[in-house]
Amino acid sequence: MPRTATPPKARDLDTETKILEAARRVFTRLGTSGARVQDIAAEARVNQALVHYYFGSKEALAERVFFEAAAGMMQAMRVVLDPSLTLEQLIERFVAAYIDTVRKTPFIPGYILAEVAQNPDRLDSLMQRALGAVPGQLAPMARDRVAQLLAVGVAAGTLRPIAPRQLLVNVMALVGFPFVARPILSALMSGDGESFDEFLDERRRELPGFILNALRP
């Protein structure tokens, strides 16, 4: 019998990644303190001891899940740095990219925020770790880039002045909040008969216009 392209025993995903993915699901849903190692083991259909075998401790696994999630979130914000984009393009792409990315794993933003709120150490080591590395410089670079684009537009009379950090927070808020507040918004909108997904589609279309309109002089 010839070798098939797939490994002989149709062996499923590497156990380690299977556990890691289960951990992602459980931690993002219940939070670090709300999650039990047993929950993760069950989700991965695996003995609890295996979780410790591969990842040592619950805390080590929690750290890994958190930092990877945070890194992924930063990744989604790198569009801002493309120097060839105008402010209009930048905002349009950012909104689209963020919504498209996050809607696949809608629990991540809320998980990250809850985690740093409930466990300040996470934020400390995140800042420490990111300092010097690319993601650490992302925030100031983004602010500088936005500030520069704003200055040009204001000088040209095509934009009304606004503090760059206010604009940055505005955009992050408009784009991120729906995910963070998703359970509540879903519940409130359930009366409309429409789904959260349709709400997101509508938002993806309308939001860039809202923001750009707000910036007209």
Add this chain to the structure above:
Amino acid sequence: MPRTATPPKARDLDTETKILEAARRVFTRLGTSGARVQDIAAEARVNQALVHYYFGSKEALAERVFFEAAAGMMQAMRVVLDPSLTLEQLIERFVAAYIDTVRKTPFIPGYILAEVAQNPDRLDSLMQRALGAVPGQLAPMARDRVAQLLAVGVAAGTLRPIAPRQLLVNVMALVGFPFVARPILSALMSGDGESFDEFLDERRRELPGFILNALRP
């Protein structure tokens, strides 16, 4: 020795409320699953058994803290219903009222969102309990009010059309997100030398203009 105006034994706050306030602080900071009954007892400088004596179980206390927090948050949104206000006034007052209220207890919004995300039962019983009561009708009433004001403005040519729910979410996002993301924003802005409080002051001034500008036709 004459009686002083203060009670004879300078007896401090009622023990029950002392515990309740401690519970508020601990739960909002650590989340329900992250908080220990012992933490609350210590925060209230009281024996752990007393917490059970007054509130029965951790879960009962957690529920009470959550629902009171949620009710308070709804309270801050009632401005929207004042029928005498124009859309401009409404937005201006909402922004000011919300920021002024929440800045006193900045952990509440993040706590509420984390709580409903990690424990869907909370949202269920919140909706159940609020149904029929005033706060339960708040959301649809707010949407109707905003929709009506929008329709008038659009017909008069003074506003550009926007889906009411999108505007509502936009306003909630712009106003609420900074608190939810406060730890991260604080960390990112620490480089600016300025404090989160100064950022909030700036925001309270600039945000209404940003929103109203976005609504111009």
Add this chain to the structure above:
DNA sequence: GATTGTATTGATCAATTAGTCAAACAATTA
């Protein structure tokens, strides 16, 4: 087929944690 190293499991440990209880205490009333 024996050997070796890795993966997996069941059983168990030790620490934590929510909750209970009887006794001590304090304030109030009879």
Add this chain to the structure above:
DNA sequence: TAATTGTTTGACTAATTGATCAATACAATC
């Protein structure tokens, strides 16, 4: 003062939970 009531405490219990470990199953290599 004695009795009564409500408050507070320390000690304890039972359950949960993170972690360990020896035993076993498995797979690759010799």
